[in-house]
Amino acid sequence: RAAQVIVDNGVRAVITNRCGENAEKFFRNAEVFIYEAKEGNAEENIDNFIENKLSLLNEFHSSFHGKEK
Secondary structure, X not given: OHHHHHHHOOOOEEEEOOOEHHHHHHXXXXXXXXXXXXXXXXXXHHHHHHOOOOOEOOOOEOOOOOOOO
C-alpha cells in the first residue's frame, strides 16, 4: 500500500487532488493530514502549504480497485 509507505517514512502531511476512503481512514489513524492541492505544480503547492494557503481535503471517493468502472 502506498499509504503505508508514506506513514513508514514519517510523513505528517500529504497534498493531493483526490484521495480514496480507505487511504483517508488509514492516514487519519496515523495522524497524517491530507491537504487539497491547488492549481499549479508540486513546487507551487509546497509553497502554498508552507504559507498555510491550503485547505484540508474533505471529500473522499470510494475505491475502484479491482472493479470495472
